Amino acid sequence: MASVFVQADDFSGAAEVGSCFVQHGLSVQVLVGTHTIPVTHDGGTSFPEPVTDVVVTDTHSRGLAESAAEAMVKEAFASPEAAGAQVMFKKVDSLWRGNVRAEVAALAGLGFHAVVAGALPQLQRSVVDGRPLVAGTPLAETDLWQAEHSAPPADIPSLLRPEDPSSVQTLPLAEVRSGSLAATLAPLMDSDQPSLVVADCDTVQDLESVVDALLELGFQTGGRRIVLVGTGGTADALAQRLATQAARNAQPRAQADTATTQPQAAARPVLAVVGSASGTAQAQLARLEAHGFTVVRLHPQYAGAVGAYASQLAQVSADLRAGHRVAITLATSKVDPSGSARIVQALSKFAAAAAKATPTDLILTGGETAREVLDAVGLHRLVPLAAVQHGVVLSRADDGTLVGTKPGSFGDHLALLQLYDEIRERRGRSAQAPATTLPSKTSKRPGADMTTAAVSSTEQNALPNVAVTMGDGAGVGPEVVVAAVLDPQSNAECRPVVIGDALRLRQAADVLGIQADIQSIEDVEDAVFTPGRVNVIDLALLPEDLPWGQLSPVAGHAAYEYIRMASELAMAGKVQAICTAPLNKEALHAAGHIFPGHTELLAHLTGTEEVSMMLSTPKIRVIHVTTHIGLMDAIRKINPDLVERTIRRGHEALVRAGIPNPKIGVCAINPHAGENGLFGQGEEAEKIEPGVKAAQVDGINAVGPLPADTLFFLAGRGDYDLVVAMYHDQGHGPVKVLGIEAGVNITVGLPVIRTSVDHGTAFDIAGKAIADSRSMVEALHQAAAMATRPAVAV
Numbered sequence: 001m002a003s004v005f006v007q008a009d010d011f012s013g014a015a016e017v018g019s020c021f022v023q024h025g026l027s028v029q030v031l032v033g034t035h036t037i038p039v040t041h042d043g044g045t046s047f048p049e050p051v052t053d054v055v056v057t058d059t060h061s062r063g064l065a066e067s068a069a070e071a072m073v074k075e076a077f078a079s080p081e082a083a084g085a086q087v088m089f090k091k092v093d094s095l096w097r098g099n100v101r102a103e104v105a106a107l108a109g110l111g112f113h114a115v116v117a118g119a120l121p122q123l124q125r126s127v128v129d130g131r132p133l134v135a136g137t138p139l140a141e142t143d144l145w146q147a148e149h150s151a152p153p154a155d156i157p158s159l160l161r162p163e164d165p166s167s168v169q170t171l172p173l174a175e176v177r178s179g180s181l182a183a184t185l186a187p188l189m190d191s192d193q194p195s196l197v198v199a200d201c202d203t204v205q206d207l208e209s210v211v212d213a214l215l216e217l218g219f220q221t222g223g224r225r226i227v228l229v230g231t232g233g234t235a236d237a238l239a240q241r242l243a244t245q246a247a248r249n250a251q252p253r254a255q256a257d258t259a260t261t262q263p264q265a266a267a268r269p270v271l272a273v274v275g276s277a278s279g280t281a282q283a284q285l286a287r288l289e290a291h292g293f294t295v296v297r298l299h300p301q302y303a304g305a306v307g308a309y310a311s312q313l314a315q316v317s318a319d320l321r322a323g324h325r326v327a328i329t330l331a332t333s334k335v336d337p338s339g340s341a342r343i344v345q346a347l348s349k350f351a352a353a354a355a356k357a358t359p360t361d362l363i364l365t366g367g368e369t370a371r372e373v374l375d376a377v378g379l380h381r382l383v384p385l386a387a388v389q390h391g392v393v394l395s396r397a398d399d400g401t402l403v404g405t406k407p408g409s410f411g412d413h414l415a416l417l418q419l420y421d422e423i424r425e426r427r428g429r430s431a432q433a434p435a436t437t438l439p440s441k442t443s444k445r446p447g448a449d450m451t452t453a454a455v456s457s458t459e460q461n462a463l464p465n466v467a468v469t470m471g472d473g474a475g476v477g478p479e480v481v482v483a484a485v486l487d488p489q490s491n492a493e494c495r496p497v498v499i500g501d502a503l504r505l506r507q508a509a510d511v512l513g514i515q516a517d518i519q520s521i522e523d524v525e526d527a528v529f530t531p532g533r534v535n536v537i538d539l540a541l542l543p544e545d546l547p548w549g550q551l552s553p554v555a556g557h558a559a560y561e562y563i564r565m566a567s568e569l570a571m572a573g574k575v576q577a578i579c580t581a582p583l584n585k586e587a588l589h590a591a592g593h594i595f596p597g598h599t600e601l602l603a604h605l606t607g608t609e610e611v612s613m614m615l616s617t618p619k620i621r622v623i624h625v626t627t628h629i630g631l632m633d634a635i636r637k638i639n640p641d642l643v644e645r646t647i648r649r650g651h652e653a654l655v656r657a658g659i660p661n662p663k664i665g666v667c668a669i670n671p672h673a674g675e676n677g678l679f680g681q682g683e684e685a686e687k688i689e690p691g692v693k694a695a696q697v698d699g700i701n702a703v704g705p706l707p708a709d710t711l712f713f714l715a716g717r718g719d720y721d722l723v724v725a726m727y728h729d730q731g732h733g734p735v736k737v738l739g740i741e742a743g744v745n746i747t748v749g750l751p752v753i754r755t756s757v758d759h760g761t762a763f764d765i766a767g768k769a770i771a772d773s774r775s776m777v778e779a780l781h782q783a784a785a786m787a788t789r790p791a792v793a794v
Contacts, residue, residue: 003025003053003054003056003085003086003087003242004021004053004054004085004089004238004242005055005079005081005082005086005087005088005089005093006018006052006054006055006056006057006083006084006088006089006090007056007057007059007073007076007077007082007089007090008056008058008059008091009058009061009062009069009091009092009093009098009103009367010059010060010062010093010098010367010368010370010371011030011059011060011062011364011367011371011374011405012033012056012364012365012366012367012370012391012405012406012407012410013031013091013232013367013391013407014056014057014058014091015030015090015370015382015384015386015395015405016232016235016390016391016393016405016407017056017089017232017235018030018054018056018382018384018393018395018471019384019386019391019393020235020238020239020387021053021054021235021239021242021303022384022385022386023236023384023387024236024239024240024242024243024397025243026053026054026057026239026242026243027052027053027054028052028053028054028055028383028384029052029054029055029056029381029383029435030056030057030058030381030382030383030384030395031055031056031057031058031372031380031381032058032060032374032375032379032381032382033399052597053242053284057076057079057081057083058371059072059073059075060072060368060371060375061073062093062096062097062098062099062367063098063344063368064099066099066101067100067102068408069098069099069102069103070099070102070103070106070108071105071106072111073090073102073103073106074109074110075509076230077090077106077107077110078110080746081133085335085765087219087228087238087242088112088219088225088226088227088228089090089227089228089229089230089234089235089238090104090107090114090227090228090229090230091117091230091231091232091235091507092104092118092184092229092230092231093143093231093407094118094119094120094123094125094169094231094232094233095125095132095134095139095152095622096118096132096139096152096153096156096159097145097148100159100160101159101160101161101162101264102749104160104196104229104444106193107227107229108194108196109429109710111194111224111225112194112224112225112226112227113194113195113196113197113221113222113224113225113226113227114194114195114196114197114226114227114229115185115197115199115210115214115226115227115228115229116156116196116197116199116227116229116230117199117201117206117207117210117228117230117231117234118156118197118229118230118231118234119199119201119202119203119206119207119231119233119234120231120232120233120234121201121202121203121204121206121207121231121233121703122204122390122612122660122661123216123390123576123661123699124696124701125231125606126200126202127156127198127199127200127201127202128173128200129155129172129200130156130157130170130198130200131153131154131155131156132152132153132156132742133156134160134544135373138141139152139153140152140153140250141745142298142603145675145728147168147712153506156168156198157170157198160196160198162198162411163631167196167216167473168196168197168198169188169195169197169198170191170195170197170198170199170200171185171188171198171199171200172200172207173201173202173744174202176199176200176201176206176209176210177205177209179208181209181210181212181213182212182213182214182216182217182368183215184199185213185214185217185221185388186217186221186222187228188331188366189221189222189224190222190700192665192778194224194426196409201254202442203760204233204236204237204240206781207234207236207237207745208231208237208240209231209237210228210230210234210237211234211237211241212225212241215241215367218334220571221614224510229412232390232391232419234306243750245257255412256675257657260471260764262429264726266357267359267424267458268359268360268427269319269320269321269323269325269326269358269360269361270324270325270326270360270361270362270363270404270420270422270423271316271320271325271326271327271328271330271351271354271355271361271362271363272285272288272293272325272326272327272358272363272365272416272519273327273328273329273331273347273348273351273362273363273364273365273370273373274327274328274330274361274365274366274416275329275344275347275348275365275366275368275369275370276366277407278349278458279313279783280410280411280413280698281365281366281408282329282364282407283413283698284406284411284412284413284414284415284417285327285329285416286325286413287413287414287416287417287558288416288417288420288537288735289326289327291417291420292322292325292763293325293326293327293445294317294319294325294327295328295329296312296315296326296327296328296329297324297328297329297693298328298329298330298346298347298350299311300379300444308346309346309350312351313350313476314351315645316328316350316354316357316479317353317354317357318357319351320354320357320358320360321357322357325420326354327363328347328350330343330347333558334696334783336573340454344366344368344372345372345657346370347369347372347374348373348375348376349372350368351373352373352377353377355373355377356377359401360400360401361402361403361404361423361427361747362377362401362402362403362404363403363404363405363406363416363419363420363423364403364404364405364406365405365406365407365408365416365641366406366407366408367405367407367408368556370403372404374403377401379398379399379401379403380398381397381398382396382397382398382403382778383395383396385402386422387660388415388418388419388421388422388660389410389411389412389415389418389655389660389661390410390411390660391406391407391410391411392404392406392410392415392418392419392660393406393410394404394419394423394426400686402422402423402426402427403483404416404419404420404422406419411660411699411700412651412652412655412698413698414652414656428707431481433481451614452775457671459754461475462636463493463494463495463579463784464494464495464575464576464783464784465494465524465574465575465576465577466494466496466497466577466578466579466780466783466784466787467497467499467524467565467566467570467575467577467578467579468481468485468496468497468498468499468500468579468580468581468780469499469500469559469562469563469566469578469579469580469581470498470499470500470501470504470505470559470562470581470659470675471500471559471562471580471581471583471761472552472555472556472558472559472581472582472583472587472718473500473501473504473546473552473555473558473559474546474547474548474549474550474552474555474584474585474761474763474766475549475581475582475584475760475761475763476550476556476581476582476761476762476765476766476771477499477500477559477582477583477761477772478504478505478508478581478589478633479508479511479512479766479767479769479773480498480581480757480771480772480773480775480776481498481505481508481581481776482505482508482509482512482514482516482518482534482654483512483514483773483776483777484496484579484773484776484777484779484780485498485567485780486514486516486532487777487780488776490780490781490784491529491531493510493780493781493784493785494577494780494783494784494787495527495529496519496535496579496780497524497527497535497536497537497566497575498534498536498537499533499536499537499539499566499569500518500537500538500540500558500562501538501539501540501542501558502518502520502536502537502538502540502609503535503538503540503542503544504519504542504546506518507754509766511768511769512769513693513769515532516532516533516534517532517533517534517536518533518536518743519533519534519536520537520538521534521535521536521537522537522538523537523574524569524574524575525574537565538617539561539562539565540625541554541557541558541561542554542555542558548763548766548767548768549763549764549765549766549767550763551584551586551587551590552587552588553581553582553590553591554586554591554592555587555590556583556584556586556588556590556593557591557592557593558595559583559584559587560583560588560591560601563580563583563598563601563602563605564605566578566580567602567605567606568607570750570752571751572608572714576752576787577752577753577754577755577783577784577786577787578602578750578752578753578754578755578783579754579756579776579779579780579783580598580754580755580756580757580779581756581757581776582756582757582759582760582761582762583597583598583761584760584761584763585597588601596628596653598754598756599611599747601611602747602750602754603750606750606751608750608751609747610645611649611747611748611749611750611774612624612625612645612646612649612747612748612749613627613745613746613747613748614650614653614745614746614747614748615731615732615735615744615745615758616662616720616744616746616778616782617735617744618671618778619716620712620715620716620722620723621654621715621722621723621732621746622722622723622724622725622731622732622735623646623649623650623653623722623724623725624646624724624725624726624727624728624731625638625642625643625724625725625727626638626726626727626728627644627692627727628728629728631727631729634726634727634728635669635683635726635727638669638687638688638726638727639684639687639691640687640689640690640694641691642690642691642700643666643687643690643691643692644690644691644692644694644695645689646691646724647664647666647691647692647695647700647702647724648695648700649748650662650664650722650724650748651695651700651701651702651722652748653666653746653753653786654721654722656753656786656787657785657786658785659721661701662701662721662722663701663703663713663719663721663722664695664700664701664703664720664721664722664723664724665696665702665703665704665706665714665715665719665720665722665723665724666688666691666692666702666703666704666705666706666711666723666724667704667705667706667707667708667711667724667725667726667731668683668684668704668705668706668707668708668726668729669683669684669687669688669705669726669727670683670684671707671709672707673705673706673707674705680758684705688704688705688726689704689705690706692705703720704724708725708730711723712734716734721775735758736758743777744756744757744758744778744779745758745779746786747758752787753783753786753787754783755779755782755786756779757774757775757776757779757781759774783790
């Protein structure tokens with residue numbers, strides 16, 4: 001039997017939960033309905049071999065009548081799979097949609113206690129004082145229920161037991177965070193009757209506290225079992241805790257791993273079905289269309305009519321047979337809730353009929369749409385493989401079909417494109433490069449812990465090409481470049497190609513006393529990646545006797561040419577990131593190239609109007625709204641649009657780096673964020689707050705303006721993925737204190753990511769083999785992590 005049993009009311013939620021457990025190393029199978037559990041020869045039911053750690057059942061009950069939904073949940077939790085599991089979990093929607101009342105009531109009907117922890121901090125969805133909030137705003141005051149029949153709930157006890165809300169036990173945040181939650185919970189759940197407890201939760205740590213308390217109780221008290229009711233965020237906290245327990249059968253585990261890592265077959269066409277009319281889903285669809293998807297829009301008015309979409313179906317089927325990628329959606333921005341079920345069924349039948357034209361991989365948006373399509377094409381059992389963002393999951397069906405799913409309101413504008421990219425990558429892998437389960441943390445790219453020897457040729461070809469510019473040849477650039485490019489970790493993560501002078505690199509290797517096979521190549525395609533080799537596009541601009549540590553216009557001009565060549569390669573799509581060694585501004589100017597530095601030069605060469613500087617260390621990341629201008633000028637320049645654009649650039653960069661929903665803290669200008677007008681002239685309310693709110697509207701997890709001193713402390717301990725600083729020294733000071741040795745300067749907003757060391761040419765130590773290469777190694781690591789993948793390069 002599985003150690004965890006999960007029930008979800010729609011397929012995208014089931015896949016979301018499944019991916020949480022896979023991410024933490026547990027084996028998972030998602031069942032499309034309880035009827036798919038096969039019957040054994042003796043008439044009983046059992047989960048199909050191999051035995052897995054987690055069984056997730058999608059009851060597809062969100063759109064059913066309450067009585068039918070309650071019956072489905074009772075059937076699921078009365079199954080042998082649930083009875084034999086150590087932990088039972090009921091997935092609920094983070095916006096509290098669906099038959100939540102009836103399905104939670106089913107648990108009481110079976111005699112179970114239920115503890116409800118319904119926050120999803122990854123998307124700023126929380127429960128405080130028993131009320132559901134989204135980014136601090138009551139759910140009822142948002143437009144996130146626009147496609148629902150009923151009004152959103154004002155509080156959770158009234159939702160769960162409208163006839164008697166006072167019978168629902170509640171746990172305020174103070175008790176959740178008390179450190180003795182298990183002792184508080186046990187008396188609330190007596191043995192006389194099943195109890196229902198709602199816990200306030202605002203952060204991941206709050207969810208972990210609830211999970212820890214239930215594990216301490218053994219998921220039972222007073223002679224009754226406890227079912228944990230929660231979101232994908234709750235499931236992730238549970239999975240993380242369970243992954244630390246070693247009581248798993250080794251043999252089934254090995255079998256499950258084999259099933260998960262088997263290679264995929266040859267490439268297939270991809271059919272995307274966007275069944276959500278939300279602005280988020282439509283923005284994601286626009287990205288697919290921009291990358292070559294043919295979009296077919298079906299008018300909902302004709303849903304259900306015989307032969308209504310016959311001509312469109314014939315064309316889509318033909319396109320799929322020809323290997324083209326197609327997306328189907330609704331020809332409207334709003335859906336009448338009263339007709340939503342009919343529309344979903346019509347859209348799903350259309351998609352299933354089109355997919356039957358040829359073996360097709362699927363991308364399905366909206367849980368009900370996903371399930372209807374899977375039922376129609378006959379897919380009954382899936383294994384989650386990867387989550388490209390929170391809740392945006394790729395799975396493999398029992399017939400080998402790759403299925404990407406996403407709740408309608410989840411993900412940023414790149415979510416569907418990332419699913420498509422993940423499908424293409426997995427279809428391109430051979431038996432020597434099998435698909436893998438998720439890494440231990442979603443912020444880490446798959447393969448980050450590999451050594452050079454472990455990287456197969458197929459995997460190597462899938463890595464991003466990174467142009468590494470040599471910088472000023474009279475400074476420490478050649479030394480740190482050689483060291484970074486030869487670093488085994490760098491070669492496991494990317495394909496570095498140096499733009500510089502081969503002669504100077506050989507001189508640097510001699511200075512360092514290391515063996516390096518430095519080979520000149522004509523173009524990126526000529527590079528060969530083997531241990532100890534440095535591929536360099538040799539511009540041969542420096543004289544052999546160029547002295548170390550002396551300002552040289554010749555070296556300044558060469559540094560400019562390295563950048564120009566790297567920019568051309570990026571614009572041509574031949575490299576997917578640029579990593580720069582330091583140049584000397586005085587030498588650059590002496591050569592006639594009047595730019596303040598790399599950032600402005602790259603923006604000029606790529607035709608980019610506005611970019612942002614991000615500083616990154618192992619402890620903290622900071623992006624700047626303004627940089628190299630005076631403080632008074634900076635305050636005048638800051639405005640809501642600039643703040644919003646900076647937040648967006650930082651968000652997109654971190655998503656690209658593998659952080660699905662980065663938490664972004666935005667600094668105030670004045671001490672204590674103005675202290676409600678006590679300090680400053682109201683700059684926070686005028687210049688910053690509107691920009692933060694505009695970003696939040698699109699689902700970006702941004703908070704602020706916050707006092708800078710407090711925010712940097714919280715970010716330093718890991719509470720925030722990124723800090724938005726308003727001016728140069730506000731951001732640079734903490735970064736330099738927390739990690740200058742491994743600090744990286746990242747330019748975001750260019751056609752490709754650009755990273756650089758956070759130090760200068762250091763003429764005083766150049767050519768002496770004492771330069772610290774850690775910042776360059778980290779810069780190359782960050783370039784690899786944030787690079788556009790080769791398949792979608794600009």
